[in-house]
Amino acid sequence: xxxxxxxxxxxxxxxxxxxxxxxxxxxxxxxxxxxxxxxxxxxxxxxxxxxxxxxxxxxxxxxxxxxxxxxxxxxxxxxxxxxxxxxxxxxxxxxxxxxxxxxxxxxxxxxxxxxxxxxxxxxxxxxxxxxxxxx
Numbered sequence: 001x002x003x004x005x006x007x008x009x010x011x012x013x014x015x016x017x018x019x020x021x022x023x024x025x026x027x028x029x030x031x032x033x034x035x036x037x038x039x040x041x042x043x044x045x046x047x048x049x050x051x052x053x054x055x056x057x058x059x060x061x062x063x064x065x066x067x068x069x070x071x072x073x074x075x076x077x078x079x080x081x082x083x084x085x086x087x088x089x090x091x092x093x094x095x096x097x098x099x100x101x102x103x104x105x106x107x108x109x110x111x112x113x114x115x116x117x118x119x120x121x122x123x124x125x126x127x128x129x130x131x132x133x134x135x
Contacts, residue, residue: 006077006107010084013105013112014072022057026050030111037117041129063129064090073100081106081114090128097128 009028016024035047035056043063047056060068067090074085084103089096099119106114119125 003077003079003082005110006079006082006105007075009107009110009112010075010077010082010105011072014070014084014086018069020061020066022054025057026054028112029053030108030113033112034114036115038119039122039126039129041126043129060090064092067091081112092128095128097124099125099128 013025013028015021016028029050032049033053035053037044037047037056043056043060045056047053068088069090070086070088072084072086076083076085082105084105085100086103087098087100089098091097099121101120102118104114104116104118105112
């Protein structure tokens with residue numbers, strides 16, 4: 001698949017994410033996709049398949065009260081996938097956070113098969129997503 005097609009797919013991923021359009025994300029993500037979230041927080045781990053991946057997304061939404069939003073700064077693509085530099089913003093228990101991520105995607109046959117987000121400041125992300133009384 002051409003890099004231009006991958007750009008269109010990644011643009012649509014962020015539009016769907018920011019709208020909270022889970023059905024569209026399920027169309028864009030392969031049924032057996034893998035999400036790997038680094039760190040040692042309540043959302044860290046390796047998630048495989050729609051049930052686990054969207055379960056992780058639901059947990060993030062519950063923790064942030066659905067306040068997550070991603071502002072794309074830059075998209076780099078090639079014939080295997082792409083990297084999106086974005087600033088993610090969210091609120092948790094009255095605390096705002098805004099952090100830059102490099103989200104690394106693998107795309108096969110027009111669908112995302114792997115996502116690995118890498119925070120610019122892992123310490124701040126570990127604090128924000130710390131384990132606590134919330135889900």
